[in-house]
Amino acid sequence: MTAQPVPAQPQTSPPPVAAGETRVWDLGVRGFHWLTVASFLVASATALTDPTRFFLVHVLSGTFVLVFVAFRAIWGFTGSSYARFSSFWFTPAQIVDRLRETLAGRERRYVGHNPLGATMIYALLAALVATVATGYVAMGGFLKAGPFKALVTFDTAALARGAHSLFAYGAMFLVGFHLAGVALEVLRHREPLVRAMVTGRKTSAPNARPARPAKARPALAAVLFAVLLGGASWATAALSALPAYGVPPPATDKIYVDECGACHFAMPPSIASTKTWDAILSGLGHHFGEDASVDPSHVAHLKAYLDANSADHFDTLAAHALSRTDPSDPLRPTSSRFWRFRHDGLPKSVFDAKAVGGRTSCNACHKDAVDGIFSPFAIDIPEGAFQ
Numbered sequence: 001m002t003a004q005p006v007p008a009q010p011q012t013s014p015p016p017v018a019a020g021e022t023r024v025w026d027l028g029v030r031g032f033h034w035l036t037v038a039s040f041l042v043a044s045a046t047a048l049t050d051p052t053r054f055f056l057v058h059v060l061s062g063t064f065v066l067v068f069v070a071f072r073a074i075w076g077f078t079g080s081s082y083a084r085f086s087s088f089w090f091t092p093a094q095i096v097d098r099l100r101e102t103l104a105g106r107e108r109r110y111v112g113h114n115p116l117g118a119t120m121i122y123a124l125l126a127a128l129v130a131t132v133a134t135g136y137v138a139m140g141g142f143l144k145a146g147p148f149k150a151l152v153t154f155d156t157a158a159l160a161r162g163a164h165s166l167f168a169y170g171a172m173f174l175v176g177f178h179l180a181g182v183a184l185e186v187l188r189h190r191e192p193l194v195r196a197m198v199t200g201r202k203t204s205a206p207n208a209r210p211a212r213p214a215k216a217r218p219a220l221a222a223v224l225f226a227v228l229l230g231g232a233s234w235a236t237a238a239l240s241a242l243p244a245y246g247v248p249p250p251a252t253d254k255i256y257v258d259e260c261g262a263c264h265f266a267m268p269p270s271i272a273s274t275k276t277w278d279a280i281l282s283g284l285g286h287h288f289g290e291d292a293s294v295d296p297s298h299v300a301h302l303k304a305y306l307d308a309n310s311a312d313h314f315d316t317l318a319a320h321a322l323s324r325t326d327p328s329d330p331l332r333p334t335s336s337r338f339w340r341f342r343h344d345g346l347p348k349s350v351f352d353a354k355a356v357g358g359r360t361s362c363n364a365c366h367k368d369a370v371d372g373i374f375s376p377f378a379i380d381i382p383e384g385a386f387q
């Protein structure tokens with residue numbers, strides 16, 4: 001390599017660049033970088049602390065990551081020289097070479113991304129997209145919310161949930177590697193890379209490899225981004241408007257509410273299996289220590305209604321998780337491991353409070369209990385319960 005001066009990049013109105021410095025990262029790259037860092041941190045922090053409580057923030061920050069990556073993908077074809085994918089698209093042989101050089105401590109300098117750094121960036125972008133995509137799929141199947149609520153079953157959501165964690169931890173791992181790579185570059189070549197991602201400028205090493213000059217096309221990028229964002233928003237709205245898969249009908253049977261809502265909240269039939277309801281109906285004379293016998297002419301009706309609307313027919317989280325009751329207490333949805341796990345954090349006094357009225361008063365805290373949905377967004381414990 002001969003020592004060549006790095007060609008200045010064509011700019012419409014180039015701000016002054018100090019001698020020996022090259023403008024490397026344009027505003028698109030820097031904006032993408034730091035906005036993605038911020039969103040990724042928020043998404044990670046909300047997931048690692050209390051994902052139920054911060055769910056909305058978690059979903060929003062994840063969505064922002066996807067939007068920023070979409071912009072970056074467009075900018076990879078429309079940005080200035082070092083933003084373009086073509087400036088850091090390397091063959092496997094080049095990547096292996098780079099690894100060898102780095103291990104031997106005699107790596108060549110690149111003005112933009114080197115082959116290892118570039119590989120890291122593609123892997124990170126892919127991990128981010130995969131994390132957000134599987135998050136949306138999991139949300140569709142578990143919460144019956146979002147664009148995939150009509151398409152995804154609970155079982156698929158369970159797989160997606162696993163993949164979501166895997167990709168998210170993978171992305172965190174890659175971020176760790178990315179930081180290690182930056183640290184290596186900073187220490188070995190005294191190149192202040194963090195500052196470069198702020199100012200956009202790097203001190204050019206005498207034999208660093210410049211990219212082929214390319215002019216940024218922000219207007220084109222804006223149009224493409226607007227089209228992509230508009231299309232995605234339209235598709236999201238259209239898919240979200242479809243009825244959710246495997247969700248019980250909201251209407252509740254009047255006879256059921258009259259008979260089974262007399263002493264406690266008439267729990268939605270979709271939280272217990274047909275087997276459980278049949279067992280409850282055949283033992284109403286000694287129902288949890290009470291005589292809950294119903295008008296005999298209503299028994300057949302109740303059986304038909306509960307059987308037709310039991311957990312066996314629906315795909316909600318509550319249907320799957322609450323119907324798995326504890327064999328030692330098989331008639332109580334509240335004996336399921338899931339119910340206990342989710343309500344363990346609440347003191348007994350909260351359930352006993354007048355404003356609630358016991359564990360069976362699901363509707364005191366769950367605003368959508370009648371529908372059998374039990375979305376984490378619809379939880380609101382009455383004020384009085386904490387006194």
Ligand code: HEC
Pocket residue numbers: 259260261262263264267272280281284287288290291292293294302331332333334335358359360
């Ligand atoms: C006479 C009052 C009374 C009537 C009427 C009644 N129940 Fe109950 N039910 C109770 C009591 C008391 C409990 C126990 C509550 C507790 O332990 O917190 C209970 C508990 C339950 C539970 C278990 C909830 C859990 O997970 O802890 C189910 C399910 C249930 N009832 C269903 C029904 C159905 C179905 C009907 C209508 C056929 C019905 N109940 C009518 C009094 C009644």
Ligand code: HEC
Pocket residue numbers: 052053267271317318322333334342343346350351356358359360361362363364365366374375376379381385
């Ligand atoms: C005193 C208020 C209260 C009552 C009563 C109550 N819950 Fe909950 N429930 C909560 C809270 C709070 C959470 C969220 C816990 C957490 O952060 O994981 C929750 C979580 C849940 C979830 C999980 C939601 C999700 O996707 O994260 C389900 C399902 C659920 N409850 C069902 C029930 C059913 C069924 C009943 C009645 C038998 C019931 N709950 C009664 C307060 C209550």
